Amino acid sequence: MARIVLKFGGTSVGDIERIKNVARRVKREADAGHGVAVVVSAMAGVTNQLVGLVNQISPLHDAREYDAVVATGEQVTVGLLALALQELGVSARSWTGWQIPVVTDNVHGKARIQRIDTAELERRFDDGQVAVVAGFQGVGPDNRITTLGRGGSDTSAVALAAALGAERCDIYTDVDGVYTCDPRIVAKARKLDKITYEEMLEMASLGAKVLQTRSVEMAMNHRVRVQVLSSFADAPGTLVVDEDEIVEKEVVSGIAYSRDEAKITLTKVADRPGVAAAIFGPLADFGVNVDMIVQNVSDDGKSTDLTFTVTRADLDRAIKVLKENRNGLDFKELRPDAGVVKVSVIGVGMRSHAGVALTMFKTLADKGINIQVISTSEIKISVLINEQYLELALRALHTAYGLDAA
Amino acid sequence: MARIVLKFGGTSVGDIERIKNVARRVKREADAGHGVAVVVSAMAGVTNQLVGLVNQISPLHDAREYDAVVATGEQVTVGLLALALQELGVSARSWTGWQIPVVTDNVHGKARIQRIDTAELERRFDDGQVAVVAGFQGVGPDNRITTLGRGGSDTSAVALAAALGAERCDIYTDVDGVYTCDPRIVAKARKLDKITYEEMLEMASLGAKVLQTRSVEMAMNHRVRVQVLSSFADAPGTLVVDEDEIVEKEVVSGIAYSRDEAKITLTKVADRPGVAAAIFGPLADFGVNVDMIVQNVSDDGKSTDLTFTVTRADLDRAIKVLKENRNGLDFKELRPDAGVVKVSVIGVGMRSHAGVALTMFKTLADKGINIQVISTSEIKISVLINEQYLELALRALHTAYGLDAA
Numbered sequence: 075m076a077r078i079v080l081k082f083g084g085t086s087v088g089d090i091e092r093i094k095n096v097a098r099r100v101k102r103e104a105d106a107g108h109g110v111a112v113v114v115s116a117m118a119g120v121t122n123q124l125v126g127l128v129n130q131i132s133p134l135h136d137a138r139e140y141d142a143v144v145a146t147g148e149q150v151t152v153g154l155l156a157l158a159l160q161e162l163g164v165s166a167r168s169w170t171g172w173q174i175p176v177v178t179d180n181v182h183g184k185a186r187i188q189r190i191d192t193a194e195l196e197r198r199f200d201d202g203q204v205a206v207v208a209g210f211q212g213v214g215p216d217n218r219i220t221t222l223g224r225g226g227s228d229t230s231a232v233a234l235a236a237a238l239g240a241e242r243c244d245i246y247t248d249v250d251g252v253y254t255c256d257p258r259i260v261a262k263a264r265k266l267d268k269i270t271y272e273e274m275l276e277m278a279s280l281g282a283k284v285l286q287t288r289s290v291e292m293a294m295n296h297r298v299r300v301q302v303l304s305s306f307a308d309a310p311g312t313l314v315v316d317e318d319e320i321v322e323k324e325v326v327s328g329i330a331y332s333r334d335e336a337k338i339t340l341t342k343v344a345d346r347p348g349v350a351a352a353i354f355g356p357l358a359d360f361g362v363n364v365d366m367i368v369q370n371v372s373d374d375g376k377s378t379d380l381t382f383t384v385t386r387a388d389l390d391r392a393i394k395v396l397k398e399n400r401n402g403l404d405f406k407e408l409r410p411d412a413g414v415v416k417v418s419v420i421g422v423g424m425r426s427h428a429g430v431a432l433t434m435f436k437t438l439a440d441k442g443i444n445i446q447v448i449s450t451s452e453i454k455i456s457v458l459i460n461e462q463y464l465e466l467a468l469r470a471l472h473t474a475y476g477l478d479a480a
Numbered sequence: 481m482a483r484i485v486l487k488f489g490g491t492s493v494g495d496i497e498r499i500k501n502v503a504r505r506v507k508r509e510a511d512a513g514h515g516v517a518v519v520v521s522a523m524a525g526v527t528n529q530l531v532g533l534v535n536q537i538s539p540l541h542d543a544r545e546y547d548a549v550v551a552t553g554e555q556v557t558v559g560l561l562a563l564a565l566q567e568l569g570v571s572a573r574s575w576t577g578w579q580i581p582v583v584t585d586n587v588h589g590k591a592r593i594q595r596i597d598t599a600e601l602e603r604r605f606d607d608g609q610v611a612v613v614a615g616f617q618g619v620g621p622d623n624r625i626t627t628l629g630r631g632g633s634d635t636s637a638v639a640l641a642a643a644l645g646a647e648r649c650d651i652y653t654d655v656d657g658v659y660t661c662d663p664r665i666v667a668k669a670r671k672l673d674k675i676t677y678e679e680m681l682e683m684a685s686l687g688a689k690v691l692q693t694r695s696v697e698m699a700m701n702h703r704v705r706v707q708v709l710s711s712f713a714d715a716p717g718t719l720v721v722d723e724d725e726i727v728e729k730e731v732v733s734g735i736a737y738s739r740d741e742a743k744i745t746l747t748k749v750a751d752r753p754g755v756a757a758a759i760f761g762p763l764a765d766f767g768v769n770v771d772m773i774v775q776n777v778s779d780d781g782k783s784t785d786l787t788f789t790v791t792r793a794d795l796d797r798a799i800k801v802l803k804e805n806r807n808g809l810d811f812k813e814l815r816p817d818a819g820v821v822k823v824s825v826i827g828v829g830m831r832s833h834a835g836v837a838l839t840m841f842k843t844l845a846d847k848g849i850n851i852q853v854i855s856t857s858e859i860k861i862s863v864l865i866n867e868q869y870l871e872l873a874l875r876a877l878h879t880a881y882g883l884d885a886a
Contacts, residue, residue, distance in 0.1 A: 090536045130496045132563040143559035146552035153549035157538040168548050
């Protein structure tokens with residue numbers, strides 16, 4: 075008996091009619107004779123409402139109690155979906171995190187799953203019973219309810235699929251798959267049939283909000299075949315799989331972007347060992363994450379310009395930290411710039427193809443777009459550009475890499 | 481260290497401000513050095529909302545899933561109240577039914593508590609930690625969430641007080657105590673300082689909705705001192721205690737009533753053995769509860785009239801059952817009457833005082849009120865009268881038994 079995990083997000087279970095719609099989809103898989111586990115989120119809006127109550131009582135709340143309150147959202151959905159399935163004649167039972175149990179560490183509010191005991195679920199699969207599992211939650215070592223952090227239901231689903239050795243893990247969402255680029259900006263963007271874990275990871279971490287980054291990492295580590303598809307349309311979505319499964323690899327699979335970027339340039343920084351540590355040490359101490367870093371070759375052998383990026387929310391803090399921690403750190407000027415965006419070309423095919431970066435640089439140059447910072451990884455080239463060129467850059471690159479829909 | 485259990489109903493925790501108010505009351509008890517457990521209901525309206533969702537999905541729902549959904553209401557409140565206490569500097573932790581655990585049978589929707597393991601709570605009392613406990617819920621033998629039925633939080637509180645050997649169990653509600661009669665009808669009604677378990681039980685079962693009947697039974701069985709008081713006023717309430725604790729017993733403690741009564745009279749019923757079984761057997765089979773029963777002495781030795789009462793909601797069903805199950809049951813006429821009410825005089829002092837019933841009958845006769853059915857127990861005399869005389873009867877009896885406030 076093949077085991078299948080299905081996951082439905084908050085929008086997909088947003089009201090009674092949608093829950094009934096989900097039940098019909100689940101019934102189809104159950105009728106096909108599969109062992110089916112369905113992971114669901116809280117009904118859209120419910121988690122925010124619960125978080126609102128917590129914050130009204132206690133802005134700096136105890137994370138244990140926060141978890142106890144917000145985990146109720148998913149508990150309501152699993153009960154309702156189990157009932158909706160029963161109404162369709164499908165044997166179904168709801169499961170909270172502690173009932174299965176989904177054992178996590180005790181980092182409340184962003185716990186990590188350590189172990190899922192699937193014995194009872196598997197026994198019930200054999201009796202034809204569907205397991206309706208509360209996403210986003212688990213139980214800690216001291217028997218307290220834990221939650222996995224926002225978007226954690228994706229992680230719940232993938233972890234459960236891994237524990238069950240599931241044939242696939244279908245993540246139903248409000249988009250119908252992973253696109254070559256954001257279709258709201260690039261009209262010619264195409265839905266991808268398949269994408270590798272590595273590419274999906276780069277997409278996810280760049281803000282393409284289809285899947286939570288942690289869930290993709292987990293899928294990659296456990297080789298869980300994840301499918302992203304729409305709960306509102308009846309069409310295949312995008313399969314996230316191992317590289318080996320993709321025969322005809324595109325050189326570039328997609329173009330991602332992030333608006334949440336700010337740039338800081340320090341001019342005339344002394345060009346000697348220990349300077350980078352003097353800059354990035356204090357930033358790390360104050361919780362500022364630094365992304366791209368570029369240091370130019372020094373003109374005179376004595377000083378250089380250093381540029382790096384942080385999220386826009388961290389910009390003010392980064393500036394404050396740098397100004398207040400100048401012992402041993404010498405620079406002439408601090409130039410902040412919140413008007414930048416990051417554009418990334420992603421594809422595992424890059425590994426075996428030369429000239430991918432060149433195409434990017436040339437395409438942007440042809441459009442008169444200045445590249446401020448460049449950063450590369452094995453399967454990604456990212457550039458920082460002025461935000462006013464974002465749409466132009468995305469469309470030009472999409473065409474240049476032959477991604478446009480016919 | 482004295483242990484105290486406090487219970488707050490849905491109205492008392494109806495919004496954020498009220499939850500903060502409850503936290504201040506709890507803090508006072510904690511500051512007094514007591515080991516404090518607080519039992520709370522769902523915020524007012526929440527349980528009805530959850531039941532509404534369940535009924536929309538599945539009118540004839542699986543009680544296991546019903547319980548999983550509706551138990552979330554209390555889970556939200558305990559988390560919020562624990563946070564509110566922490567904000568006041570009080571060490572506090574929330575507890576669901578399964579976490580303690582409150583072990584129940586598996587009669588979902590109206591489970592009975594079998595055992596409460598208080599070891600961990602007691603250990604934490606010693607560390608000065610307040611336990612914030614979800615009322616209305618427990619965990620069944622198969623690790624599923626159970627609920628105790630509407631109003632079950634009172635039962636949770638009393639059961640916890642019994643398990644902890646608590647010095648008292650304070651039930652905070654939206655009334656400030658138990659009255660000699662409904663103050664909305666009898667302006668001269670007085671709040672009682674003390675009432676016996678037996679009297680409270682009669683009051684509760686007659687629809688004085690201060691305490692759930694089961695919670696009073698449990699308090700009586702385990703000799704838990706229960707206090708009913710208002711969460712909005714700062715005054716002592718009514719203590720529900722053992723008869724021994726009341727030195728000066730009133731002959732009559734209170735006058736209760738129930739509007740939810742309907743009467744059925746069967747005329748010319750054969751006066752022979754087995755007739756009562758032929759009537760009440762089928763009613764019981766169809767789930768109709770019969771309350772008062774009166775059979776007149778037969779005139780002719782051959783037939784008699786038989787009168788009994790059911791709840792108004794059951795009247796139509798009772799009529800249908802009697803008409804459709806006439807094998808062996810012979811009567812001339814079936815006379816239904818939904819226009820009746822039951823008035824009861826209650827007091828443990830009756831046991832040692834003669835003439836209590838006579839005062840009742842005489843008082844009603846003086847006002848021209850006809851008594852249709854009489855039923856008595858050791859500490860209660862109930863009469864059925866036409867509903868139009870309800871207010872008149874209550875006021876007259878209240879005066880006649882010397883209950884009027886000075």
